[in-house]
Amino acid sequence: MTVTSPTFDELLTRAEGLVTRGRRSILGIVGAPAAGKTTLARGLADALGNRAVVVGMDGFHLAQVELQRLGRTERKGAPDTFDSHGYVNLLRRIKETSETVYAPLFRREIEEPIAGAVCVPPEVPLVITEGNYLLVDEEPWREVPGLLEEVWFLKPDEQERIERLVNRHRRYGRTLVEAKGRALGSDQRNADLIETTASRADLVLENLPLQNFVI
Structure with missing residues (x-):
């Protein structure tokens, strides 16, 4: 594990090194x-153009109807509210297939x-x-690192992260009280779990100036 605060260009150069293999x-990017x-x-x-595509783990959220059936609606975002096996299998398919994959x-x-x-x-x-x-x-999350060349862990200032999270919840219709309750409740419990995994990353990226990372 390396802790660093690189520029965007430095991270782009590192990502390009994976492209030229x-x-x-x-490449995995993880964080709260x-x-x-x-x-x-x-x-x-965006910087790599047709050499890269983004596949988010969030696409494997269980649907609301399934969360309701399982009684996990209020815990949405916890590890057991994802189709984790489906995500692992998709990464394996992306890694091994020579065909177009849809995520x-x-x-x-x-x-x-x-x-x-x-x-x-x-x-x-x-x-x-x-x-x-x-x-x-x-299991099955522990299978993910073996399918990735590198994993980068994002570690922003905690207060800034929570403010961004509250603002995100408000953008999607929650009141200020609801947004803070979600951010400091179930979201924070998930964030605490995620924080314990940082030592397994190849890079821990501290306090990146995200406003400079949009092309």
Whole structure:
């Protein structure tokens, strides 16, 4: 594990090193809710153009109807509210297949995953996958690191992360009270679990200036 505060260009150079290996690589980006995973992943993919595509773990959220059946609606975002086996199998397929793979996409405005929304063509050399639980040492999550070339853990200032998370919840319709309750309740319990996995990352990226990471 290396702890660092690199520039975007430095991270882009490192990602490009994965592209030039002559075979498909998967880069993992992990961190707590609102740590900046999607911002960084999309910034890298935009800079790399047709050499990279982003596949989010959030596409494997269980649908609301299934969460209701399981009695887990209030715990949405916890490890057992994802199709974790499906996510692992998709990464394995991305790694091994020579065919086009379609991945799901989570749509926050409807709080549901959409199947087949992300196309991963066989000629794309780098897949960037981002999510909360890439380094959790429980089955089947513990299979994920073996499918990735590198894993980067985002560690922003905690107060800034919580503020971003509250603002995100408000953008999608929650009141200020509801947003704070979610951010400091179930989201924080998940964040505490995610924090324990940082030591398994190849890089721990501290306090990245995310406003500079959008191309």
